[in-house]
Structure formats: structure tokens, C-alpha cells
Amino acid sequence: MSLTSAMLTAQSSIAARSAEMAIASRNVANVNNPSYARQEAVVQNIVTDTGSVVYVSHASRMVNQAAFKATLKSGSAAIASGSYANMLDQLNPSGQVPFGMSVASSIGSLNEALVAYGNDPSNQVLGQSAINSANAVVNDIKQSAESLKSTRLEADAAMGRAVDNINNILSDLEGVNNKIVSGSAAGKDVNALMDQRDEMLKVLSEEIGIEVLDQDNNGVAVYTDSGITLFEKSPREVSFDTSLSLGSGEVGKNVLVDGIAVAGPGATAPVSGGAIAGYAKVRDDALVTMQTQLDETAKALVDIFQEHEPAAAGVGDGLFTFVVGAGDLVSRLEVNSAVDPAKGGDVKLLRDGGINGATYKHNTDDNAGYSDLLKSYETAFNQERTFDPVSGVNPTSTLKDFAANTVSWFSAERKMATESSTLDASAFNSNAQMLSNKTGVNIDTEMQRLLTIETAYSASARLMTAVDRMFQELLGAVR
Template identity: 30%
Template sequence: MSISHSLSNALSGLTATSRMAEVVSSNLSNVLTEGYGRRVVNLSAQDVGGRGAGVTIDGISRVVDRTVLAERRLADADLGRSITFAEALTSLESLIGKPDDPSSLAGRVAALEASLASAAGDPTSDLFLSDALDKFKSVAKGLNEDQAGISNLRQQADADIADQVSQLNTSLKQIETLNADITKAKAMGTDPSALMDQRQVAIDKISAIVPVKELDRADGRIALMTVSGEMLIDGPAPTYEFAASGIIMPHMTLSAGMLSGITKDGVSMGADGFGRLSGGSLEATFTLRDETLVEAQTTLDALARDLLERFADPATDPTVGAGQPGLFTDAGLAFDPLDEVGLAGRIAVNPAVDPTQGGALSRLRDGVGATTAGPIGNATQIDAWIGALSQSRTLSTGGTASSFAGNVSKFASAISMSRVNADEEVAFSSARWSTLREAELADGVDTDQEMQMLLKIEQAYAANAKVVQTIDDMIRRLMEI
């Protein structure tokens, strides 16, 4: 082997080890960078005329297990969906309260029953009657507040949909730009790995919103499609649009055309609002806004109707005339069975029994429609109020007949059970996601391995440098002869 050939081999080794040191240092510095794919320098033996001519750098590879990455992204969507449901149901449970919570609707009803029992024991006491009035108001207020809270949760879901659609559009535009940049980088022969890292981060932001599959295209470009078959991007990014509502009232629904669904380049995605953008947090948020929370609102309205009708029944209060409101009113008026939607937010105690509104407290003892005061020691009407609460009735939404307290308790228990089920789904989805994430990170940067590689690179660099130094010494010696 000639001196020039040896020098060429050593210099190629120095170049390769320098590049490898650069890549290893990049790996170590990005160990905590989200979306970073570990880099590996691809080397091969250089051959010239059948003789070894050192080493050549074939390129830089970005190490990613595409199968694990694809599964982890699907797990992102499943976890995002389950967390969305769990968080909303936790908020709903907190709003409605548990049956043993004094501030919950069930707790308010229990306090009312206890107060009426005290008033029945001493109907002559204005103090007991006043306390009973306060408890009636408290139950009505509880229904009002729960209705407002559910509307707020629907408004939050509506706003969350808008945020997710905005994130979807932003990420798709980024992918469109990065696709073009990666194609240019490949055409120019430069390393596109950093651009691929950025594209992976953009895709990951989408994967929690909708489950996606990555499809390879020419020149390093990719396309994205949902598992339901919606092509999110394959070239220019489309525009998804959603019009958020400032305020959502109980009667406002998607099916009635009063709430927005998603459109793609101006075309509706479907009657459910999201079409084939299903399977992730976006679908879950639509389901909450248009189904889960609407069902809760419907049951709450049915409870308000049940309460109102119990105390408007002439068998309970003979002083109430036909078409006249009973102890509870629909915003001051008699209840219209065709106008049940939103009743929980309108129900109120009849002003006729409220001294602060010009009524008479004695009507709690004598009947809402009483024109004259009856015997102060007569507890018949108060006993009738107690009987009205304990009577078994079926809600307008169906189910088994129960007392009013029983109906309220079943409502709260159903919400709690749904929340428990949602938490179990989160636990399952989270465990699956964690397993896949660990498998994904197994191909990521391992600092111990990288440091070991760096030591090997240092040794190889030193060996090649020694060859160069030796050749230099030989040439100097020859020059001295």
C-alpha cells in the first residue's frame, strides 16, 4: 500500500469519525426533544479499482419503528377520547353532587323533607313554615343551578371543538409545508431528519384529536388518513371549519340547526357534525355536547317536571284551580307539558307563598290558592306536601316509579356510575398508551449507548490521526535523507 493510499484511508476515517461524533452529540443534546428520531451514520467500505480506499459516508438514517409509532398514535386517539369523557363526567358529577352531599340536589330534597316534618309537627310555628319555604326555594335553586351548570359544560365542549379544529388546521398546514421542505432537502442531497422530527410532532398533535394512519408518498412526502377513511391531507391541506356558539341554551341542538358541525372546504361532514373524524377527542367532545350532556339536561328537566306536577295536583292541593300554577311555577306561570325543555332552569316557588314577593306564608299550611287563613293548628296540607314528595311517580323520560328523592338519587347515581366507567376506560387506555410509548422510546436516544459509541469514535479518531501522524513523520524523514 502506497503512502498516499494510506493517507487517503486515514483521512476518510477522520472524516467519518468526525461526522459520527457530530451525530452522537446531536443525539445526546436532543435526548429530551419531543419527536426527535435517533440518528445513525451509515458507512460502507470504499473501493477503487478493486483496492480498499477507506470508508465513505452513505448518509444519515433516522431510526423510528414505524409499526410501534403507528400503534402509539392510535393509542393517542383512544386515550384522548377516554380522558375527554372522564373529565367531563367528573365535572358533571361534581355539579350534580353525590346523594350524601348536603349541597347536592339530593341533599336539598332531604333537607326539605326534614323541614316539612318539623312544620307538620308544629303547624302554628311561622319559624318552621319559613324554614320550609327556604328549603322549597333551595330545591328550585338547585335545579336552576344544575341546569346552568350543564349548559356551561356544553358551552365548554363547544369551545373545545373549536380549539381542536383550529389545532387540526394548523397542524395540517405545517405538514403541507414540511412535506415540501423535505422534498426539497432530498433533492438537494441534504439531511431532512430535523424536518421529519418537526413533521412527527405535527402528526402527533393530530393523533389525539383523530386517529390517523400515515401513508408514504414519493420524495419523502406523507399523506394522513383517519381510521374511518377521511383523507386529512394528500397534497395541499384542506380547511376544516367550525362556528363556535357564544351561549348554549337547553333547546339548542345540532339536529335543530342551532349548533355548528364541521365543514371541510365548505362541505358538511355529516349529520353528526364530525363524520369520519371519529375515534378521538374530537368525536368525544361532540358526543358530550350533543348527546351525553343533553341526556343529563333532559333528565334534569324531567325531575323539575316531576316536582312541579307533584305539587300542582289538585289531590295534593285542592285550592289550586284548573290552569293555575301550584306550589312551583314555570317562571311564574302554569306548566305547559309541551314546553318541558329547559324547565329545570325556569322552575321557581310560587310567589303566592313568599312574603318577600307579596305572598302569605300561611298558604304553605292552608294551600297555595287559599283566600283566607285557616286554622293555624291544621297540618293537613303540610302532610299532603310530604305525601306528594313520597308518592311513587315515573319520570317523563321513563324508568321505574319512585319518590321524588328516589328519582333524584337515581339520577345522581347514574352519573356517578358513568364517571366510574369512564375512569376505568382511562386506566385501560393509559396503560396501553404507556406500554406503546415505552416501546417507542426503546428505539430513541439511550445516553449510555451513545456515550459508549462516543468512546469508540474517539478511539477510531485517535487511530486514524495516529496513521496520519506516522505518515507525516515518514515523509519528513524521507525529506531529510
């Protein structure tokens, strides 16, 4: 080998080692960046008649599409189940009694108050206690209904924020994806752009379940996990209208992708992953069921205490009534003003009858010890009745058992949601760790690589120094 060839080899080796060192240093600098994919120098060797030259042609980005897509999918599932569980937790803060327990307890207290009044019907203090218990039932039902309405609206608003975020991400994704495609076609380094796009896809998958399809020149197309196109060269429109009210019987709006419903009660291609899926499940399934449970409770109370004409077929509202006006059933549930002294009523009408007029009076002799009507209410209170199966619990039970069953239903649903969230989070963490192991930066490995590069650099530098000395000696001899 000539001195010139040796010098060229040494110089190219130093340049290659410098490029390798820059790439390894970049890896070390991003060791704590979860969006960064490890890069490795691709070293080429060219042999010619005059010698050999080594150079770094490009930095290869370490990717594992299977692991990346598995991480997206499991992360999306974890966010869906987590958002669902968190919304249910809001209805039952830590340390408080299960949601619905106050209603079940107040119904039990009302039954006890009726029994006490029936055993001593001349004692109007006990009569007033029964009215107070009835008002407590109404208040607890209304407070529970308001909590459900508020939580449904919160889930609805969260869906709106998620849609806004999705549209922003898709808009940004278009620009980054175009740069990657054009840069790849031109042979440019697009590694940083691909890291940026992967981070966008991760955030997008947190909002809505997605599937990613690879295209030419490192481009991608993105679909919902139900198969609807979100992005293919350009973003699709994702739209959603938030609701102003979501009381019982009120239906939330759908999330639309290119006009196709992907979340909501009318979804034809419902997504299963992402926060949107979790929020929709809360808004349209669980809380709607719970609103039905409260509606059924309210209807049962009105029905149990209905007044019947003793000598005719007339029927009218008794202790409880639905006042005329706007709003759902629960919002219109009230203790009948005719028996509530606070509203100018007479407690004894509950004992004697006549809430709906003289023809409904049972205690026509005004006997202070009359208890037949109160006993009939007790009997009706403890009789099995049929509830709407949509309520999700045993449709044939007493009112007390129905109320207790709704508490159990919520506790079981919350427990299952928490368990699912924990399992999904564990699956995501496992996939994320696997992805990190395959494409992430290991600081020990990179430091060892830097030492190896430094050793090679030093050897090339020594060779270059030796060749330079030989040149100097040769030139000195010529002089």
C-alpha cells in the same frame, strides 16, 4: 499497498470517523428531545486499483412506523378520555360533595318540612319553613343547571380552540411535507425535517384522532380516525362555530372537515380520539343527560304540587310553577308567588288550597288544623312516577329516589371516566416507551459509540503519521 494508497485510506478513514463523530454528537445533544429520532452513520467502502476509500454516505434515521403510529393512536385515545374525565371533575372539585347532592338533599329537606307542617298545620312557622325549603330546592336546581350550562360552553370553546390549532398545524404541515418530498427526491438530508413533521403529527393527534399513510419520497397523507381526509398534499378545511348559549334543549354545533361532520350531535363520521372527541362527549352526551335529569326534577315538582278543584276538573300550578318567559324549564322554575310571603303571598294557601282562586280552596271552613291537602302532597311526593328514560336512570321511582339516582349516575360516570383515562394514559406511556427504546437516544450507547469512533480515529491518525514519516524518509533519501 503503495504509500499513496495507504495515505488515501488513512485520510478517508479520518474523514469518515469525523462524520460519524458528528452524528453521534448530534444524538447526544438530543438525548432529552422526545421528537428526535436517533441517527446512525451509513459507512460505504470503495475498492479501486489504487486502494480503498471509506466514507459516510448519509445519516440513517432510526424509525419504526408501527411503534410511531401506535403511539399516535394511544396518545390520541388518552387525550380524549383525559379531557372527558377532567371536564367531569370540574363539576365535582376535590373535597366537595358529588354533583347533584345539593338538589337531592334539598328535596329531602322539603319532604321533611311538608311532613312537619302536615303534623301541625296551625303552626305557620312550619309553613314558612316549607316555603323556605321549596325556595332552596329551586335555587339548588338552578345553580346546578348553571354549572352544567357553563361547563358545556367551556367544552364548546375548547373545541373551537382545538379546531384553530388543527388548521394551524395542517397549514405548517404542508410546507414541511413539501420540503421533505422535494428534498428526498433530490437526495438531500431531510432527517431534521422528518423529526419536525413527526412532532407536528403528535400535536395534531392530541387534538383529533388521526391515521397517517406513507407516500412516495417520504411524504405522508393524514386522515381522521374515522376516515376523512385531513391532509393529502394540501390541508383540508376544518371548521366550527362556537355557541353563545347551551342551556337545556340547546344543541351544539358540529366540527366539519371538508363539510363532513366529524364531531357533534350530527356527526356522520365521528372521531374517537383527541381532545375534540372528549369535549364533544361532555358537551353533547353526559351534560345533556344531566340537564334532562334536572328538567325532569323540575317537571315532577310542578306536577306533584298541582292544585285540583275539589268540585270540578280544573288543574293549576301549586307550590311550584313555570313562569312565562324565555328560557328553558329550569330557568323558569319558581316557587308560586301566591304562597311565598317574600313575594306578597300567603303561606296558608299551601295548607288550605286556593292558590288558583276560590274554586280551588279545599279548607272551606278555615279550620286551622286542616291537613288533608298537605297529606295529599306528602303522598304524591312519595309515590312512584314515570320519568323520561333519556335521563339515564330508573324511569320509575319516587322523586326522592330519582334525585338520589342522578347523584349515583354522575358518580358512576365520573368513576368510569377516571378509570378509562388512567388505563388509556398507561397504554400511551407503554407505547411511548417502546417507541423511545426503538428510535430514541440511549446516552450510554452513544458514549460507547463515541469511544469506539475515537479509537478508530486515533488508529487512522497514527497510520497517517507513519505514512507521512515514510514519505519524508523517502524524499530525504532521494535528495
